[in-house]
Amino acid sequence: MSEALSLVWLRRDLRLEDNAAFYHALRSGHPVVPVFIFDKIILDQLDDKADRRVTFLVQEINRLRDELAEYGSSIVVRYGKPVDVWNELIKEYTISDVFTNYDYEVYAKERDKTIGELLDKKGIGFHSSKDQTIFDRDEVLTKTNKPYTVYTPYSKSWHKKLDEFYLKSYPTKKYVDRLYQTKSLPIPTLNDMCFEPVDDNIPPRTVSGKLLNSYGDTRDYPALKRGTSQLSMHLRFGTISIRELARQAQKAKDKTFLNELCWRDFYFQVLDHNPHVEKHSFRYDYDKIAWRNNEDDFEKWCQGKTGYPIVDAGMRQLNTIGWMHNRVRMITASFLCKHLLIDWRWGEAYFGKKLRDYDLSANNGGWQWAAGSGTDAAPYFRVFNPTEQAKKFDPDKTYVKQWVPEFGTSDYPEPMVEHTKARERALAAYRKALKKS
Incomplete structure (x- = not known):
C-alpha cells in the first residue's frame, strides 16, 4: 500500500471517544488505521481456555469494528507476538507514524521499547500518550x-x-473523517486462538x-x-x-x-x-517472612472451604463469576496471609487467574496492603477478624447464603484455624522476620 498512514495501536483503551492516542493519530495529517493485537505471549500464559477476559476482548473488538464501519473504516486485528505482527504490518502498509497509550507494567514497557526500536529503524515515528x-x-x-x-x-x-x-476529553469525533476508508476486516475468533466462549453477565459501562x-x-x-x-x-x-x-x-x-x-x-x-513490586515486597524486609505455604490449606482457601463463611463466600463468588466484592477481597487476602501464613504472591497469582477485572497494579497493591508489605500497608499486627467482618458487613448473612448454600448445615466444614491462635502465629512470624532486618 503506497499511501502513507498513521496506525493507532489500541491495547487498554478499547474505545473511539476521548482516546488520547486515537486523537493524536487523527490529527497527524495521514489517514488512520486502528490496530489491535491479541498478544500470544500473554494469552499463552492463561491456563483456563474459557477465560472471561478473552471473551470480553473479542466482543469489544467486534463492537469497535461495527462502530468503525459506520465511518466507512475498520480495525486491523492480529493474533501473534507483537514484534512478529509489527514486522508484518510494516511490510503490508506504508506507515508514517504509530500512536499508542502508555502502559505501566514491566512486560508492557519492555514490549513498547522493543517495538519503538523496530519502528525507529524503519524511519517510523512511535508516539505514546497518557490515557488510562x-x-x-x-x-x-x-x-x-x-x-x-x-x-x-x-x-x-x-x-x-x-x-x-x-x-478535558479529547474531541475525537470531530476528526473521524480522517479514518482510512476500507471495507470491514476479519477478526480472529476465540476458536482461532484456542479459547472457549464464556457466557458472562458484564455490568453496563455506566x-x-x-x-x-x-x-x-x-x-x-x-x-x-x-x-x-x-x-x-x-x-x-x-x-x-x-x-x-x-x-x-x-x-x-x-x-x-x-x-x-x-x-x-x-x-x-x-x-x-517501583517495578520490583511485581515479584517482591515493596518493603524488601517483608521478603524475609518464613511463610508456611501449606498447599492443602491453600487449596481449601481457593475452593472456599475454610470454615469461615465470608471468606468462603468471596472465594466462591470469584470462582463462579470472575469477580469479588472489594471489601471481601481484603478479607480473603488478609485471611490467606495472616491466618494461613501463605505468601501473598500465591494469592495474588490466583486472583490474577480468576479476576475478569484483573489489573496488575491494583491487584498487587491490594495484596501487599493486606500482607503489610506495601506502601500504605496495614501494619502487620492488624489482622482482620473474618467473623467480626461478617457481622459488620453481612449482618443478615445474605451474601454468605447466596454463595455458601450449605452454611448452617452439617455439610459445612469447621474453621480450619482458630482466629486468636492464627493471629498469634502470624505476629510471631512477622516479628521474627522484621527483627532480622
Missing part, C-alpha cells in the same frame, strides 16, 4: 520531586492538582449519580446488588474514559468514588516507579 490515568509518571511528586510512597500525602496533592485541564452520591455508605456491603460501581472491567480495558468518569465523580456529593480513582492512579505510579 488522570495523573501518571512524574505528574504528582513530593516537594523534593520524588514519587510518593504513601497514599495520604499523594491524594492531597492529587486532589489539589485536579482541574478542568486534566479532565454508573448512576445516585450510587456515587451514596458510595461511601454502600460500597462495603457485599449483599447489595449494586453497592459498588462494578466498572472495574471497563476501566481495565478502557471501554470507558477515566476522564469522563472522574468528571462525574467530581459532581457527586460523596467523594468516596473519586478517592477510589485516586487510589487507582497511585498504584499505577507505584508500579511505574
Whole structure:
C-alpha cells in the first residue's frame, strides 16, 4: 500500500471517544488505521481456555469494528507476538507514524521499547500518550520531586492538582473523517486462538449519580446488588474514559468514588516507579517472612472451604463469576496471609487467574496492603477478624447464603484455624522476620 498512514495501536483503551492516542493519530495529517493485537505471549500464559477476559476482548473488538464501519473504516486485528505482527504490518502498509497509550507494567514497557526500536529503524515515528490515568509518571511528586510512597500525602496533592485541564476529553469525533476508508476486516475468533466462549453477565459501562452520591455508605456491603460501581472491567480495558468518569465523580456529593480513582492512579505510579513490586515486597524486609505455604490449606482457601463463611463466600463468588466484592477481597487476602501464613504472591497469582477485572497494579497493591508489605500497608499486627467482618458487613448473612448454600448445615466444614491462635502465629512470624532486618 503506497499511501502513507498513521496506525493507532489500541491495547487498554478499547474505545473511539476521548482516546488520547486515537486523537493524536487523527490529527497527524495521514489517514488512520486502528490496530489491535491479541498478544500470544500473554494469552499463552492463561491456563483456563474459557477465560472471561478473552471473551470480553473479542466482543469489544467486534463492537469497535461495527462502530468503525459506520465511518466507512475498520480495525486491523492480529493474533501473534507483537514484534512478529509489527514486522508484518510494516511490510503490508506504508506507515508514517504509530500512536499508542502508555502502559505501566514491566512486560508492557519492555514490549513498547522493543517495538519503538523496530519502528525507529524503519524511519517510523512511535508516539505514546497518557490515557488510562488522570495523573501518571512524574505528574504528582513530593516537594523534593520524588514519587510518593504513601497514599495520604499523594491524594492531597492529587486532589489539589485536579482541574478542568486534566479532565478535558479529547474531541475525537470531530476528526473521524480522517479514518482510512476500507471495507470491514476479519477478526480472529476465540476458536482461532484456542479459547472457549464464556457466557458472562458484564455490568453496563455506566454508573448512576445516585450510587456515587451514596458510595461511601454502600460500597462495603457485599449483599447489595449494586453497592459498588462494578466498572472495574471497563476501566481495565478502557471501554470507558477515566476522564469522563472522574468528571462525574467530581459532581457527586460523596467523594468516596473519586478517592477510589485516586487510589487507582497511585498504584499505577507505584508500579511505574517501583517495578520490583511485581515479584517482591515493596518493603524488601517483608521478603524475609518464613511463610508456611501449606498447599492443602491453600487449596481449601481457593475452593472456599475454610470454615469461615465470608471468606468462603468471596472465594466462591470469584470462582463462579470472575469477580469479588472489594471489601471481601481484603478479607480473603488478609485471611490467606495472616491466618494461613501463605505468601501473598500465591494469592495474588490466583486472583490474577480468576479476576475478569484483573489489573496488575491494583491487584498487587491490594495484596501487599493486606500482607503489610506495601506502601500504605496495614501494619502487620492488624489482622482482620473474618467473623467480626461478617457481622459488620453481612449482618443478615445474605451474601454468605447466596454463595455458601450449605452454611448452617452439617455439610459445612469447621474453621480450619482458630482466629486468636492464627493471629498469634502470624505476629510471631512477622516479628521474627522484621527483627532480622
